[in-house]
Amino acid sequence: MTAPGNKVLIATLNLVTSDLLAPGDIGLSETAWLKLGLQDGAQVELAHPAPLNSLSAVRSKIYGKVLDQKALDSIISDVSLGKFSDIHLSAFLTASAAHSQDASEVLALTRAMVKIGKSLDWSRTPIIDKHCVGGLPGNRTTPIVVAICVAAGLTMPKTSSRAITSPAGTADTMETLAPVELSLAAMRRVVESVGGCIVWGGAVALSPVDDVLIRIERALDIDSDGQLVASVLSKKVAAGSSHLVIDMPVGTTAKVRSKVAADRLGSLFKQVSNELGLNLRVIQTDGSQPVGRGIGPALEARDVLAVLTGSSDRASDLETRAIRLAGELLELGNAARAGEGVGMAADIIASGLAWRAFQSICDAQGGMRVPPIAAHQHPVETHRSGRVASIDNRRLAKAAKLAGAPASKAAGIDLHVSLGSVVEANAPLFTVHAQTHGELSYALEYIQNEAAIISVEEAP
Numbered sequence: 185m186t187a188p189g190n191k192v193l194i195a196t197l198n199l200v201t202s203d204l205l206a207p208g209d210i211g212l213s214e215t216a217w218l219k220l221g222l223q224d225g226a227q228v229e230l231a232h233p234a235p236l237n238s239l240s241a242v243r244s245k246i247y248g249k250v251l252d253q254k255a256l257d258s259i260i261s262d263v264s265l266g267k268f269s270d271i272h273l274s275a276f277l278t279a280s281a282a283h284s285q286d287a288s289e290v291l292a293l294t295r296a297m298v299k300i301g302k303s304l305d306w307s308r309t310p311i312i313d314k315h316c317v318g319g320l321p322g323n324r325t326t327p328i329v330v331a332i333c334v335a336a337g338l339t340m341p342k343t344s345s346r347a348i349t350s351p352a353g354t355a356d357t358m359e360t361l362a363p364v365e366l367s368l369a370a371m372r373r374v375v376e377s378v379g380g381c382i383v384w385g386g387a388v389a390l391s392p393v394d395d396v397l398i399r400i401e402r403a404l405d406i407d408s409d410g411q412l413v414a415s416v417l418s419k420k421v422a423a424g425s426s427h428l429v430i431d432m433p434v435g436t437t438a439k440v441r442s443k444v445a446a447d448r449l450g451s452l453f454k455q456v457s458n459e460l461g462l463n464l465r466v467i468q469t470d471g472s473q474p475v476g477r478g479i480g481p482a483l484e485a486r487d488v489l490a491v492l493t494g495s496s497d498r499a500s501d502l503e504t505r506a507i508r509l510a511g512e513l514l515e516l517g518n519a520a521r522a523g524e525g526v527g528m529a530a531d532i533i534a535s536g537l538a539w540r541a542f543q544s545i546c547d548a549q550g551g552m553r554v555p556p557i558a559a560h561q562h563p564v565e566t567h568r569s570g571r572v573a574s575i576d577n578r579r580l581a582k583a584a585k586l587a588g589a590p591a592s593k594a595a596g597i598d599l600h601v602s603l604g605s606v607v608e609a610n611a612p613l614f615t616v617h618a619q620t621h622g623e624l625s626y627a628l629e630y631i632q633n634e635a636a637i638i639s640v641e642e643a644p
Contacts, residue, residue, distance in 0.1 A: 572607065
C-alpha cells in the first residue's frame, strides 16, 4: 500500500461484503492509519508486494544450511524494510536456533545487522562497554559499572536492551531512574558532557533490526547462541565500542547452564569479536542464584541506588559483582594496572565518586526519578525450618513476569533469603509486588502450583 508522500506499508487485505464500506473506500487499522499519516478522503494505491527472494535463504536455513553474507544481507535488509511478516521472522529465528550457527555465519549476521542503521564514531579510544548474557534475575550491575568507569575517567556510552525473556532489562530498570529514550544526538551530547550514558539502544537506531528480532524472540521465549552473539556485538560495533567485557553467569537454572556451554559461547564471542576488531574479555560468574534482592525494574533500581549510596542494607553480592566487572574494564581500558582494577573500583564506590558520576549521568539524560512502589505486596512463606538449598532462577523470573514485570515497572519479586540462609517455619522467603490485584493473584496461583521455587531442607 502506497500513501501520499510515498509512504509504504505492507498489510493483510481483508475483503468486506457488507455495506460497512462504500465502493472504492478502504478502512485501515489505527496503527496503519498513524504510520501512513493519512487524513479522511486521502487516496492510496494497492498492489501485491514484490516476491521476497530472501525467503529462499530462510528455507535453506530451515533445512540446516549455513547462510553466507549475501543471504544474510538480503534477509536483514528485507526485515528492516518491514517486508517480513511475524511468521517469516519466527521461521528464521526458530531455524537459526534449531540449527546452530557457526562463527562465520554469526559474523556475517552481525555485519548485516550493523549495516542497517546508524553507527557512532567517537574519534578516540578506548570506548569501553560491558554486557551480561542474562538468565540471572536481579543481576543489575550495569548502572554501577558505568558509574565507576565514568568516575575513573573512561568513556562508556552504554546502550542497553529492554527485557527479552527476563523480568527486566537494564533499560527497563534505568528508566525508573532517568529517561532512556534519547536520540542519537542527545546521547552524544550526554557522553561528551559527562563521559557516559545508560540509554535504550532501540531509541538510537543502532542495529535497529535487532529490536525487531527481539520482539519475536520475546514471544517465542528463545534466545539462541548465534542470535545472542550477533545481537550483542552488532550493538557494540554500531555504538563505537573498542573494549568489551562479557559477564556470563553459569548455573543449572541460568541461561548458560554448564561450564561446557559457557566455554562454547565464550569461544563464539571471541572468534566473532576478533574478526570485528573488538578487544574482548569473557568473565564466567556464579549463576546459581539471583543477584541482589529485587527482581523487576523498580526493585532492581532500589538495589542499584543502595550500592551507589553506600546504604547499610545494600546487597553485598550485587556490589561485589559490579566491582569485579568494573575492575576488569578499568584494566582493559588502561585506567588501572593489571591486578589493581578491583581495588580501584572498590575505592571509587567507597569514596562516593561513583554515586556523583551516576547522578551526573541521570541529570544529563533528563533528570533523576524516584522508582515507583507497587500497590499490592504479598509475602510467600516457607512451611518448614531449615536451610535454603536451592533457588530456581527461571521459575522465580517467571513469577516476577506474571506479577506484571517488566511492563509494570513496580512489579516483581523482593527476595529475603539466599543460598545457605537459615530460616524458621512461616518466615517469608520473598514478597510478590504487583500493581493490580489480578496480576498479584496470577503470580501467586503460579507459585502455589509449582514445586518449591526456593527449596528449604532441614539443617543437619
